[in-house]
Amino acid sequence: MGVRQESAAWAATLRRHTIPTELGPCTVRVQQGFGNGSPTTAAPEVYLHGAAGSWTSFRPLLSEASPRDRVLIDLPGWGESTGEARLEHLSIEAMGHAVTDVLNSLNYTRWNLVGHSMGGFLALHIAAAWPEQTASVAAISPTSFAVSKAARKPLRSLPRFPAVVGMMLIMRTLAVLGPAAPPLIGAVGSTPLMKLLMAPFFADPRGISAGVIRRLGHDVRPAGFSAAARAVAHYDFDRWRGIRCAVLATRGETDVFTSTSDLDRLASTVPVVQAVAIQHCGHFANLEQPEKVLRLLEDLWSE
Numbered sequence: 028m029g030v031r032q033e034s035a036a037w038a039a040t041l042r043r044h045t046i047p048t049e050l051g052p053c054t055v056r057v058q059q060g061f062g063n064g065s066p067t068t069a070a071p072e073v074y075l076h077g078a079a080g081s082w083t084s085f086r087p088l089l090s091e092a093s094p095r096d097r098v099l100i101d102l103p104g105w106g107e108s109t110g111e112a113r114l115e116h117l118s119i120e121a122m123g124h125a126v127t128d129v130l131n132s133l134n135y136t137r138w139n140l141v142g143h144s145m146g147g148f149l150a151l152h153i154a155a156a157w158p159e160q161t162a163s164v165a166a167i168s169p170t171s172f173a174v175s176k177a178a179r180k181p182l183r184s185l186p187r188f189p190a191v192v193g194m195m196l197i198m199r200t201l202a203v204l205g206p207a208a209p210p211l212i213g214a215v216g217s218t219p220l221m222k223l224l225m226a227p228f229f230a231d232p233r234g235i236s237a238g239v240i241r242r243l244g245h246d247v248r249p250a251g252f253s254a255a256a257r258a259v260a261h262y263d264f265d266r267w268r269g270i271r272c273a274v275l276a277t278r279g280e281t282d283v284f285t286s287t288s289d290l291d292r293l294a295s296t297v298p299v300v301q302a303v304a305i306q307h308c309g310h311f312a313n314l315e316q317p318e319k320v321l322r323l324l325e326d327l328w329s330e
Contacts, residue, residue: 041099050114055098055129058099071138077145078256120156139162148166152266167320168277188283195252202250208248216247230279279305279309
């Protein structure tokens with residue numbers, strides 16, 4: 028396990044680790060909480076990004092110090108975990124094992140999961156598969172039932188979920204370009220076109236800085252996105268009935284990926300769920316309404 032100090036001034040307390048998993052080496056950043064004498068004395072906050080992101084999508088939630096350790100993971104196939112990623116083996120089960128392998132390597136035996144989009148889906152799976160170790164789940168705009176159906180039946184789902192199906196088709200097309208796709212998307216990310224393309228994912232695109240848009244463009248991995256879509260297509264959601272911890276599930280009021288019906292079905296599937304609709308927000312509440320998300324997280328963890 029390799030370790031080096033993060034160079035950015037704002038992230039001086041983060042330490043970078045590279046941890047082997049069955050899906051390839053996983054890059055992880057860890058910040059020790061001010062309330063912990065050692066990494067095993069409290070359940071850490073574990074952040075799981077979406078299928079078009081990396082750990083950096085959680086930056087707005089990290090401005091204040093936490094009494095708990097923070098673990099920020101670039102899942103295999105995304106961010107800095109792309110080099111030797113074995114996407115041909117990617118499944119929700121394999122990603123769950125990759126995350127728990129990382130946490131076990133860091134000597135954590137219990138965890139609080141915070142997942143955005145695909146990361147919310149993954150967090151719910153981990154809570155069902157490892158109920159004793161999962162203390163809580165916060166699923167921010169979790170892509171779940173609708174996205175799974177769209178991945179199985181894209182043409183039938185197109186009229187109801189055009190943004191979901193459209194994104195899947197675009198990513199599938201770009202994935203054909205292989206390693207050339209991320210640099211191409213990154214180049215587009217530096218132009219006004221990227222803000223136009225990302226506009227449907229925000230309630231107020233004008234309030235999103237050019238830097239955030241560039242970072243989102245930089246983090247897009249078409250091959251990883253397409254592999255994740257295949258992985259969720261035939262997932263057995265009845266597994267989530269075995270979740271024992273408290274679950275917070277949110278969606279933005281203009282969310283194009285997570286529907287109201289998704290949260291309703293989630294509430295009927297998972298034993299203990301607090302479903303929250305966030306006003307003036309799209310799919311990226313962690314970027315658009317971080318203060319609201321932080322208040323919800325603190326309420327969840329204080330319980």
